[in-house]
Amino acid sequence: MSYPKNNAYWRDLLAAGWTATLVGGTPSTLYALATGGDPMEATLAAGGMLLPASAGTTALVVAAAVVHVCVSFFWAAILVRVMPRKQVILWTTTAAALIGLIDLRLIAPVFFPEVADLALGPQMADHLMWGASLGWVLARRSRTRRSQ
Secondary structure (H helix, E strand, O other), X not given: OOOOOOOHHHHHHHHHHXXXXXXXXXXXXXXXXXXXXXXXXHHHHHXXXXXXXXXXXXXXXXXXXXXXXXXXXHHHHHHHHHOOOOOHHHHHHHHHHHHHHHHHHHHHHHHOHXXXXXXXXXXXXXXXXXXXXXXXXXXXXXXXXXXX
16 A cells, blocks of 8 residues: 555554554463463563563563564555555455464574463464454545545
């Protein structure tokens, strides 16, 4: 998508990126709660991308927040810029599935074994939720701009 010079890209990135970042972890958390698993497992694994497990729960949660925001906005910055706005939810969800495979099956096993050890299904569901919510916000913002 080509953006005008009125900072629409940055506004779209902030709105869609924050929404996706905030709701993206919902599926795995709900899955853990429903199955009696540890809802903090993925958070602590993400924190382990920056700190050793011995750093303690609070430090790992803070590190996980930093990792989650940085990774989410890295991918959001790319997708907000390049995704077509027709069927954007389909495009961003498909892209998120590919990103999930790259993150969870290529990068994590080599660099972040704690993340690679997480169950794939809930983590892929998080990626899909992230992509769908990113696309949903972009679709709404695009419709609003067209109607003005």
